[in-house]
Amino acid sequence: MKILKRIQDFFLDLFVTAxxxxxxxxxxxxxxxxVFESPRRILTQLLEVGCNxxxxxxxxxxxTGMITALQTGVELKNLGLxxxxxxxxxxxxxxxxxxxxxxxxxxARVGAAWAAELGTMSVxxxxxxxxSLGIRPVRFLAMPRFFSAITMQPLLTVYSIVVGMxxxxxxxxxxxxxxxxxxxxxxxxxxxxxxxxxGLWKAFVFGVxxxxxxxxxxxxxxxxxxxxxxxxxxxxxxxxSLILVADYFITRxxx
Amino acid sequence: MEIEVRNLHKRxxxxxxxxxxxxxxxxxxxxxxxxGSGSGKSVLLKHLTGLIRPDRGEVLVDGxxxxxxxxxxxxxxxxxxxxxxxxxxLLGSMSVGExxxxxxxxxxxxxxxxxxxxxxxxxxxxxxxxxxKEMPAxxxxxxxxxxxxxxALTLNPELILYDEPTAGLDPPMAETIDxxxxxxxxxxxxxxxxxxxxxxxxFKLADxxxxxxxxxxxxxxxxxxxLRSSNPIVQEFIKRR
Numbered sequence: 001m002k003i004l005k006r007i008q009d010f011f012l013d014l015f016v017t018a019x020x021x022x023x024x025x026x027x028x029x030x031x032x033x034x035v036f037e038s039p040r041r042i043l044t045q046l047l048e049v050g051c052n053x054x055x056x057x058x059x060x061x062x063x064t065g066m067i068t069a070l071q072t073g074v075e076l077k078n079l080g081l082x083x084x085x086x087x088x089x090x091x092x093x094x095x096x097x098x099x100x101x102x103x104x105x106x107x108a109r110v111g112a113a114w115a116a117e118l119g120t121m122s123v124x125x126x127x128x129x130x131x132s133l134g135i136r137p138v139r140f141l142a143m144p145r146f147f148s149a150i151t152m153q154p155l156l157t158v159y160s161i162v163v164g165m166x167x168x169x170x171x172x173x174x175x176x177x178x179x180x181x182x183x184x185x186x187x188x189x190x191x192x193x194x195x196x197x198x199g200l201w202k203a204f205v206f207g208v209x210x211x212x213x214x215x216x217x218x219x220x221x222x223x224x225x226x227x228x229x230x231x232x233x234x235x236x237x238x239x240x241s242l243i244l245v246a247d248y249f250i251t252r253x254x255x
Numbered sequence: 256m257e258i259e260v261r262n263l264h265k266r267x268x269x270x271x272x273x274x275x276x277x278x279x280x281x282x283x284x285x286x287x288x289x290x291g292s293g294s295g296k297s298v299l300l301k302h303l304t305g306l307i308r309p310d311r312g313e314v315l316v317d318g319x320x321x322x323x324x325x326x327x328x329x330x331x332x333x334x335x336x337x338x339x340x341x342x343x344x345l346l347g348s349m350s351v352g353e354x355x356x357x358x359x360x361x362x363x364x365x366x367x368x369x370x371x372x373x374x375x376x377x378x379x380x381x382x383x384x385x386x387x388k389e390m391p392a393x394x395x396x397x398x399x400x401x402x403x404x405x406x407a408l409t410l411n412p413e414l415i416l417y418d419e420p421t422a423g424l425d426p427p428m429a430e431t432i433d434x435x436x437x438x439x440x441x442x443x444x445x446x447x448x449x450x451x452x453x454x455x456x457x458f459k460l461a462d463x464x465x466x467x468x469x470x471x472x473x474x475x476x477x478x479x480x481x482l483r484s485s486n487p488i489v490q491e492f493i494k495r496r
Contacts, residue, residue: 121346128306129344129403133358133410134334140361 021216024142028212031136031143038144045148049110053156057105061160064097065089065167073176082178086186089168094191094199095255098161100247103206106153107239111214114145115235118218119228127219142215146208153207154200161199202250209246210239256317256335256413256446257282258303263312265298272298274470276312285440285447285460289492290467296450297341299467300416303448304336305329334362337407341419343399345391345406351378352387355406364410377405381435397428404435414446415439421453433459454493466492 035042068089076082118141121127127137165187172178217235221227263276272295280286280303290296301307302314305321313320316336321329338344345354355374359365365373374387381401391399400420407415417436421429433456440447449460457464457478464481466474466489474481474489481489 117348124347125340125342125344126346128301129338129340129346131306131330132304132333132336132338132340132344133361133406134330134332135357135361136330 017216020220021212024138024216024219025208025212027138028143028146028215031139032147034139035143035147038140041140041144042147045144046152048113049106049148050152050156053106053109053152054159056109057102057156057160058163060101060105061098061163062167064101064160065093065164065169066171068092068097068164069168069171070175073172073178077176082172082176083182083186085168085172085176085178086183086188087190089165089172090187090191091195093161093164093168094195096247096251098164099157099199099202099206100243102157102160102203103153103210103243104240106149106156107206107210107214107243108236110149111210111239112232112236114211114214115218115221116228116232118142118215119221119231122219122221123224123227137219142219145215146211149207149211150204151207154203157199157203198250198254201254202247205246205250206243209242213239213242258414258446258448259313259315259318260299260302261313261315263299263302263314264310265295265302265307266310271470273302273309276467276470276472278465278472278475280446280448281463282446283444284462285436285449286463286465287457287461288448288450288465288467289452289457291452291492294467295470296452296467297418300338300418300448300450303414303416304333304338306338334358334410335412336414336416337410337412338416339400339403339407339418339420341422343391343396343403345399345402347391349391350387351383351389351391351394351402354391354402355387355409357406358410362410373409374405377408378402380408380439381405382431395428397424397432400424400432401435404439408439408443412445414448417447417449417451419451419453420449421451421456429453429456436460 069085072088073082073085076084130137130140169180169183172183173180214235217231217238221231258280260276260278263273264271265273276299288296288299298307302309302322305324309322312322314322316332321332346357349357352371352374355377356370359370359373375384378384378386381404383398383401383405386398386402391402394402420432420436424432436447436449437460439445449456451457461478463475464478465472466481468488474484474486476484481493484490
């Protein structure tokens with residue numbers, strides 16, 4: 001009986017959480033019409049998601065491109081196909097690694113911080129204080145974060161892809177001896193608008209997912225410092241899992 | 256602003272916190288709700304501004320049942336009801352001045368150039384001049400509560416709810432807060448509800464005292480009548496006075 005009760009509680013919690021996240025998403029979309037009424041809050045979040053993530057995103061994107069070129073390049077060279085490195089690096093970065101790795105970085109760096117910040121506000125009665133002042137927490141706290149995620153995530157992804165391509169070029173040209181012009185020509189020939197659109201669409205969806213998950217987890221935090229710690233971990237775990245699940249389905253049905 | 260609470264029930268899990276509260280809060284008076292720790296005083300207070308929804312019962316604010324209103328309809332009402340939280344409820348990422356200006360800015364109640372002046376005026380009302388630039392983390396508990404009161408006053412509330420306003424404060428600071436509550440109730444003629452278990456505050460502030468015990472109001476009368484009460488639970492509570 002105890003096991004049945006636990007299973008029942010698990011599914012109940014799952015449905016309540018999923019329902020709460022969908023409602024938060026709808027509220028955030030509706031609140032977007034007030035986006036220009038609080039430029040300072042929006043700008044703060046845009047800087048946090050965009051500019052402050054740039055150094056980490058640059059490093060990870062650079063090495064992703066370099067590793068991809070190295071891993072595939074050595075094998076291709078053995079087959080005399082090293083000129084195809086640009087094709088492989090380009091396609092894998094634009095369609096898969098650029099959007100997914102960038103989303104992982106932002107969810108882990110910014111999303112976790114959001115969950116911790118909003119969680120601390122929840123347990124210290126700051127959210128209740130906002131409500132008691134007649135201020136809507138979703139408009140004040142969640143919407144600026146949601147907006148910054150859905151706008152900056154695609155931009156960061158494009159930036160990561162470009163840096164990754166350059167990283168791939170470094171290895172291809174200097175280590176594998178592929179002429180730079182050939183590397184970029186092959187890359188250009190293999191990519192089309194559909195690939196770019198797919199990558200950007202993924203980035204947008206991942207931005208929606210991690211921002212809603214992290215804001216919801218933070219806003220519903222209970223039980224003091226322990227609860228904040230649990231919310232932070234949960235927000236990252238759920239965000240990364242959902243990003244991978246969404247990635248599969250987007251690739252499956254749109255790729 | 257008048258409040259009438261009827262047959263209010265609230266349960267958290269298996270724990271029935273409020274079990275049929277009936278309470279009347281008259282306009283312009285100071286109503287004090289007392290009771291031991293964990294008796295549900297703060298939960299009751301949060302029901303009065305719709306921060307918590309009851310399982311059953313009514314909370315009539317000027318005759319309108321706010322327990323049935325959607326959250327969106329509560330936001331305009333909350334601009335008329337100020338709540339002072341036990342912790343102060345100040346936003347830690349904002350300075351004192353920004354905290355006090357928050358309601359004015361968000362509800363566009365004053366032109367931006369007038370806001371610093373209003374902030375200074377409200378801080379002066381709570382005897383906190385020249386503290387606009389301080390961060391909440393650098394203030395004492397008593398100062399944080401006074402900033403919270405200043406922030407509430409910017410919306411010109413008709414009702415102020417205080418949740419344990421003197422908890423954790425040293426006696427002189429507790430007296431300062433009590434004096435401030437009396438001053439505001441008298442000068443601004445706002446309806447006031449104070450939740451506390453501080454006996455000195457109770458008898459200094461109250462026009463009416465309501466004793467909360469095991470989820471019910473077991474006594475509601477003037478301070479003088481409370482002192483003469485024959486109820487053993489009330490006597491047990493006030494005998495430490």
